[in-house]
Amino acid sequence: MYRFTPQDVKLLEHQCAQLRRDVVNMVHKAGSGHPGGSLSAAEMITALYFHVMNIDPENPKDPNRDRFILSKGHCCPVYYAALAHREYFDVKELDTLRQYKSILQGHPDMNITPGVDMTAGSLGNGLSIGVGMALSARLHQQDYYTYVMMGDGEIQEGMVWEAAMAAAHHRLDNLVAMVDVNGIQINGWVNDIMRVEPLADKWRAFGWNVVECDGHDMRSVLVAFHKARAKRGAPTVILAATVKGKGVSYMEDNNLWHGQAPNDAQTEEAIREINQAEEGL
Amino acid sequence: MGTLATRMAFGKRLMELGAENPDFVVCSADTKACGIEHFGEKYPGREFTFGIAEQDLMGGAVGLASCGNKVFVATFAVFATMRACEQVRTFICHTGLDVTVVGTHTGLQVGCDGATHAAVEDVGIMRSLPNMTIIQPSDSISAYSLADAALAFHGPLYVRLHRNPVPDIHTPDFRFEIGKVYTLRDYGTDCAIIGSGILCAKAVQAADQLNAEGIHVRVLEVPTLKPLNKAPILQAARECGAVVTVEDHNIYNGLGSAVAEVLAEEEPTPMKRIGIQDRFGESTNDVEDLYREHHMTVQDIVQAVKAQMARKAK
Numbered sequence: 001m002y003r004f005t006p007q008d009v010k011l012l013e014h015q016c017a018q019l020r021r022d023v024v025n026m027v028h029k030a031g032s033g034h035p036g037g038s039l040s041a042a043e044m045i046t047a048l049y050f051h052v053m054n055i056d057p058e059n060p061k062d063p064n065r066d067r068f069i070l071s072k073g074h075c076c077p078v079y080y081a082a083l084a085h086r087e088y089f090d091v092k093e094l095d096t097l098r099q100y101k102s103i104l105q106g107h108p109d110m111n112i113t114p115g116v117d118m119t120a121g122s123l124g125n126g127l128s129i130g131v132g133m134a135l136s137a138r139l140h141q142q143d144y145y146t147y148v149m150m151g152d153g154e155i156q157e158g159m160v161w162e163a164a165m166a167a168a169h170h171r172l173d174n175l176v177a178m179v180d181v182n183g184i185q186i187n188g189w190v191n192d193i194m195r196v197e198p199l200a201d202k203w204r205a206f207g208w209n210v211v212e213c214d215g216h217d218m219r220s221v222l223v224a225f226h227k228a229r230a231k232r233g234a235p236t237v238i239l240a241a242t243v244k245g246k247g248v249s250y251m252e253d254n255n256l257w258h259g260q261a262p263n264d265a266q267t268e269e270a271i272r273e274i275n276q277a278e279e280g281l
Numbered sequence: 282m283g284t285l286a287t288r289m290a291f292g293k294r295l296m297e298l299g300a301e302n303p304d305f306v307v308c309s310a311d312t313k314a315c316g317i318e319h320f321g322e323k324y325p326g327r328e329f330t331f332g333i334a335e336q337d338l339m340g341g342a343v344g345l346a347s348c349g350n351k352v353f354v355a356t357f358a359v360f361a362t363m364r365a366c367e368q369v370r371t372f373i374c375h376t377g378l379d380v381t382v383v384g385t386h387t388g389l390q391v392g393c394d395g396a397t398h399a400a401v402e403d404v405g406i407m408r409s410l411p412n413m414t415i416i417q418p419s420d421s422i423s424a425y426s427l428a429d430a431a432l433a434f435h436g437p438l439y440v441r442l443h444r445n446p447v448p449d450i451h452t453p454d455f456r457f458e459i460g461k462v463y464t465l466r467d468y469g470t471d472c473a474i475i476g477s478g479i480l481c482a483k484a485v486q487a488a489d490q491l492n493a494e495g496i497h498v499r500v501l502e503v504p505t506l507k508p509l510n511k512a513p514i515l516q517a518a519r520e521c522g523a524v525v526t527v528e529d530h531n532i533y534n535g536l537g538s539a540v541a542e543v544l545a546e547e548e549p550t551p552m553k554r555i556g557i558q559d560r561f562g563e564s565t566n567d568v569e570d571l572y573r574e575h576h577m578t579v580q581d582i583v584q585a586v587k588a589q590m591a592r593k594a595k
Binding site: 136158159163 | 376442
């Protein structure tokens with residue numbers, strides 16, 4: 001689980017490119033959705049679902065499985081794509097994102113989508129729920145990990161810091177938080193709207209083990225998860241430096257693509273760019 | 282007067298139930314709500330405190346419940362239903378997880394603590410949430426038995442409890458059943474008094490007094506406010522032709538509103554809602570001061586019955 005070979009990294013990078021293509025196509029087909037934060041989270045989601053997490057898609061409710069909460073629930077396209085390729089459900093379902101009666105709701109729903117461990121979408125809630133899951137593991141002497149992914153805009157929610165206090169208080173070393181630090185929220189730059197820096201100092205002050213990584217370098221992401229799982233006596237937060245809209249040049253660092261669907265031509269251009277980048281791997 | 286407030290009777294029973302039922306846990310947020318903040322002393326590892334942080338409290342409970350634990354969350358109703366309202370709505374009600382939210386210090390009966398701590402609107406808020414079941418005892422005996430019913434229940438549940446001791450109106454053999462409507466008095470069909478919660482004692486007193494005066498009423502207790510068991514309410518309205526509701530909650534969106542909705546749609550009947558007059562609570566050493574102000578005394582119930590009987594005669 002912790003070890004990885006250059007071949008692993010290559011396979012994960014190809015898988016990640018596939019998730020990027022899926023995100024663009026899904027949001028295009030749906031006519032709405034959130035491509036920017038899905039693309040910035042792609043490497044982390046890929047690493048989790050195709051390498052790090054102890055999961056069995058054949059047995060999605062296994063009590064001993066690792067848990068994942070996409071607290072920034074609007075970025076579900078990349079999450080759904082990962083679940084589909086791990087065969088929690090048919091990849092054809094990806095075409096139904098956000099449609100009436102689809103198993104892929106606009107935000108994750110644990111009762112509808114196979115593989116989704118927790119409903120999400122209202123920002124700021126995931127870390128508290130992750131604390132509860134981690135406490136349950138300890139209560140029942142189970143060794144699963146709980147992973148919670150947040151956005152950097154999301155951590156403006158006060159509840160995140162209530163949970164940060166609780167996780168450190170209870171020394172939940174079976175809890176791993178991730179912050180997708182893409183620097184952008186819907187109306188602009190995070191640090192213009194409500195400054196969240198200095199991130200590492202804040203989390204350290206709350207009693208967390210802080211691991212920083214390049215969120216678009218698969219090796220760096222895998223090493224970060226390795227460090228997080230190895231830590232004892234405190235929860236770990238991975239601060240992943242990312243680019244919103246990563247992999248699609250016209251979406252990168254542009255808050256307009258937080259929650260907007262590409263048109264036909266834009267979709268074609270995005271797929272071309274993602275393919276080109278993949279050929280260079 | 283019962284010796285225990287409903288909140289303490291409920292907590293006492295839950296403490297007892299912990300022994301034979303190893304599969305539930307308790308979450309609290311540093312309040313003296315119902316006595317279960319000592320649960321962890323008796324059952325180590327099964328109580329989780331989240332400090333003074335109600336949103337995190339509710340989120341933590343959700344995480345525990347999602348891993349298969351039955352969870353009781355207890356704090357003051359104002360915080361459970363408002364500070365953490367969205368967590369209850371989206372992560373307990375929408376997910377349907379097995380969390381019992383225990384809200385204490387409800388109605389004007391909070392007394393000295395005043396407006397900030399007196400939940401006058403909690404039922405209205407919880408009643409608006411899909412999937413939520415709402416129950417409320419009327420005395421220490423029913424609160425004690427209610428704990429068993431809550432433990433056996435699966436899914437989102439709101440338990441409404443009260444701060445101070447009230448007179449016991451039930452006998453020790455009383456068994457709380459979710460959904461059941463109880464007939465507390467059945468003197469006749471001049472009017473139906475429908476109560477929920479601790480003011481059922483006043484409803485019974487009013488019925489006894491009216492009976493002595495030659496007016497014969499039926500008194501129903503509706504401990505389950507949602508889903509509402511409509512049949513006995515409609516039957517009482519049909520047979521009595523006049524209804525008075527009684528509760529220690531705002532007249533908006535509580536029992537009175539629930540009964541009015543059902544009667545308006547299915548059995549239009551003259552009725553009057555006795556309850557808090559759409560105002561906040563305030564400090565007092567004697568809650569009867571507030572009940573007088575809000576026209577929630579035994580005499581107010583008696584007068585309301587007579588007024589509704591006069592309306593049906595027309």
